[in-house]
Amino acid sequence: MQLLLISNSTMPGEPFFTWPRAHAQSFLDGRSRIAFVPFAAVEAQYDAYADRVAEVFSSFGKDFFSLHRETDPAKALASADAIAVGGGNTFLLIRALYRKNLVKPIADKVRNGMPYIGWSAGANVACPTVMTTNDMPIVEPPSMRALHLVPFQINPHYTEATIPGHGGESRDQRIAEFLAVHPEMPVVGLREGSLLHVNGSAMKLQGIGLKIFRQGQEAKEIAGGTELQVSLAGA
Amino acid sequence: MQLLLISNSTMPGEPFFTWPRAHAQSFLDGRSRIAFVPFAAVEAQYDAYADRVAEVFSSFGKDFFSLHRETDPAKALASADAIAVGGGNTFLLIRALYRKNLVKPIADKVRNGMPYIGWSAGANVACPTVMTTNDMPIVEPPSMRALHLVPFQINPHYTEATIPGHGGESRDQRIAEFLAVHPEMPVVGLREGSLLHVNGSAMKLQGIGLKIFRQGQEAKEIAGGTELQVSLAGA
Numbered sequence: 001m002q003l004l005l006i007s008n009s010t011m012p013g014e015p016f017f018t019w020p021r022a023h024a025q026s027f028l029d030g031r032s033r034i035a036f037v038p039f040a041a042v043e044a045q046y047d048a049y050a051d052r053v054a055e056v057f058s059s060f061g062k063d064f065f066s067l068h069r070e071t072d073p074a075k076a077l078a079s080a081d082a083i084a085v086g087g088g089n090t091f092l093l094i095r096a097l098y099r100k101n102l103v104k105p106i107a108d109k110v111r112n113g114m115p116y117i118g119w120s121a122g123a124n125v126a127c128p129t130v131m132t133t134n135d136m137p138i139v140e141p142p143s144m145r146a147l148h149l150v151p152f153q154i155n156p157h158y159t160e161a162t163i164p165g166h167g168g169e170s171r172d173q174r175i176a177e178f179l180a181v182h183p184e185m186p187v188v189g190l191r192e193g194s195l196l197h198v199n200g201s202a203m204k205l206q207g208i209g210l211k212i213f214r215q216g217q218e219a220k221e222i223a224g225g226t227e228l229q230v231s232l233a234g235a
Numbered sequence: 236m237q238l239l240l241i242s243n244s245t246m247p248g249e250p251f252f253t254w255p256r257a258h259a260q261s262f263l264d265g266r267s268r269i270a271f272v273p274f275a276a277v278e279a280q281y282d283a284y285a286d287r288v289a290e291v292f293s294s295f296g297k298d299f300f301s302l303h304r305e306t307d308p309a310k311a312l313a314s315a316d317a318i319a320v321g322g323g324n325t326f327l328l329i330r331a332l333y334r335k336n337l338v339k340p341i342a343d344k345v346r347n348g349m350p351y352i353g354w355s356a357g358a359n360v361a362c363p364t365v366m367t368t369n370d371m372p373i374v375e376p377p378s379m380r381a382l383h384l385v386p387f388q389i390n391p392h393y394t395e396a397t398i399p400g401h402g403g404e405s406r407d408q409r410i411a412e413f414l415a416v417h418p419e420m421p422v423v424g425l426r427e428g429s430l431l432h433v434n435g436s437a438m439k440l441q442g443i444g445l446k447i448f449r450q451g452q453e454a455k456e457i458a459g460g461t462e463l464q465v466s467l468a469g470a
Contacts (some may be wrong), residue, residue: 012402042415089412131372136409137379138366138416144375157403167247167427168392174371177324180277181373192402 001110001197002027003149005126006119007156007207009087017056019193023206024117025060027197028082031115033063035080037106039096040088040121052078053086067102072107083109087120087156090133094125095141107147116149120156123190127153132178132187134171150198153178153234158189158211175213183215185234194224203228236329236345237262238384238433240361241354242391242425242442244322252291254428258441259352262432263317266350268298270315272341274331275323275356288321302337309340322355322391325368329360330376342382351384355391358425362388367413367422369406370413385433387467388413391426393446410448420451421467429459438463 004027009017017024027033033059041049050066057064070076077083083106085093097103110116118126124133125146132153155175162170169177175187190196192206206224212220212235219235222228228235239262244252252259262309263269269292276284285301292299298354305311306365312318318341320328334339345351359368361379367388397405404412410422425431429442447455447470455470457463463470 006244008402010402012400042412044415092412092416112388131374132373134403136369136413137372138409138413139381140364140366144372157401159398159403161398161401163394163396163398165247166392166394166396167243167245168369168394174373177277177327178371178373180279181327235356 001149001199002113002115002196003126004115004117004195005123005150005154005190005198006117006195007123007158008192009119011193016052019207020119020195021056023195023197024056024217026213027115027117028057028060028062031082032061032066032084033080035077035083036064036066036094037083037085037097037102037122038066038068040086040090041092042089042092046229049086049088053084057084061116068101073100074102077102077105077109081112082115082117085116085118085122085125087122089138090121090130090135091137091139091141093121094130094144094146095139097125098142103147107149110147110149123154123156126150128185129153131182150196150230152186152188154196155187155189158191160211172205172219179213179215188232189213189219196228198230201230203230236384236433236435237348237350238345238361239350239352239430240358240385240389240392240425240433241352241430242358242389243427244354246428250285254442255354255430256291258430258432259291262350262352263292263295263297266297268315268317269300270312270318271299271301272318272320272328272332272337272357273301273303274335275321275325275328277324277327279361284321284323288319292319302335308335309337312337312344313338315349317350317352320351320353320357320360322357324373325359325365325370325382326372326374326376328356329365329379329381330374332360333377338382342384345382345384347362358389358391361385364388364422366417372467385431385465387421387423390422390424393426395446407454414448414450422448423467424448424454431463433465436465438465
């Protein structure tokens with residue numbers, strides 16, 4: 001499989017999709033027709049969102065189309081040679097993938113070699129479930145099971161920082177709760193400005209870095225540039 | 236109905252359940268036997284959590300028992316004359332209420348006059364759904380529908396503050412997403428150090444304050460001490 005799993009599209013203060021642009025362009029080298037999944041946005045924003053992402057991918061010289069404009073999105077997918085899944089609200093995204101019967105078609109295509117780019121919610125749905133999202137559960141999906149393209153959970157926008165003077169749970173506390181219930185499943189806290197480039201069983205971490213959380217172990221910091229296994233063996 | 240819906244048990248730096256203590260004591264005046272719901276905690280923590288809360292309620296001279304120690308929690312509830320629902324993870328809590336067949340028994344009891352105290356996740360499950368929680372969806376409940384004791388959604392631990400330099404969605408952005416999908420449902424952003432005391436159709440806001448969010452309207456700040464209607468009419 002060929003995956004580019006990106007923590008966040010945009011660093012605060014920068015124009016949309018600036019930092020991952022060169023990574024995305026290089027990842028898509030040799031691919032000409034990109035299917036876009038805008039369903040993490042609220043429905044009224046699909047057009048605007050697709051147009052904004054189209055600008056980015058068109059600047060790489062790609063033919064770009066958004067699945068929300070297709071009457072049969074699963075069929076339209078067959079005409080693409082790469083798929084890009086945008087960020088927004090993970091619950092909106094996974095519910096839409098089920099409603100439009102896209103879960104299995106996307107997973108099958110990607111397992112058969114179609115390159116997959118996802119950022120934020122789009123990185124989360126590449127995991128076994130969406131249970132490590134930071135998003136508000138504003139709709140009820142039929143299932144929290146997701147595409148399961150990697151054998152670990154990603155927490156996008158990972159940070160150990162908290163709001164000064166605020167008593168709500170920190171991200172680390174939330175991930176610890178997840179691990180208490182799912183002790184067998186590692187969580188990758190993917191920092192903003194970081195991505196995982198999966199190439200078969202190998203995986204390269206690009207950008208700032210990540211932290212691996214495992215039940216009963218101290219979290220392990222991994223720096224950008226590190227070569228990993230998708231299994232996380234040895235990491 | 237008699238409800239005490241508390242944003243947070245504990246202000247940062249203070250001992251457990253300090254700020255709402257006097258409110259809880261006064262709310263429970265005349266009630267002697269309190270059933271506690273510890274299910275927002277992870278299972279290994281039920282005992283420790285119940286013991287910590289028992290200390291608080293015992294200091295009011297109440298008879299206190301935790302439903303996790305009952306073989307038939309719904310039946311045990313009948314021996315109580317008030318119920319307290321603790322905070323933690325909202326998804327753990329609502330899943331447990333369904334698994335233990337407690338959703339309807341609790342809602343019925345409270346609609347028939349049993350006082351209900353809930354903080355954080357325990358305030359969230361008093362709402363129509365759990366869709367305005369801040370918690371990570373670490374387990375999959377059979378439904379996101381909740382006790383529906385009030386006709387609006389609470390967002391506990393509400394703050395408009397964000398983590399400096401972090402690009403993840405603000406609370407206000409998350410609530411705006413909720414409203415875009417549920418335009419008919421108001422959201423009460425209940426600030427830490429704040430609670431709603433519901434008494435029939437009247438409701439008093441105590442503590443710091445809250446913000447009411449409605450689709451297509453500017454958010455409205457309400458100060459602690461304000462008398463409201465449970466319907467939010469006029470607010």
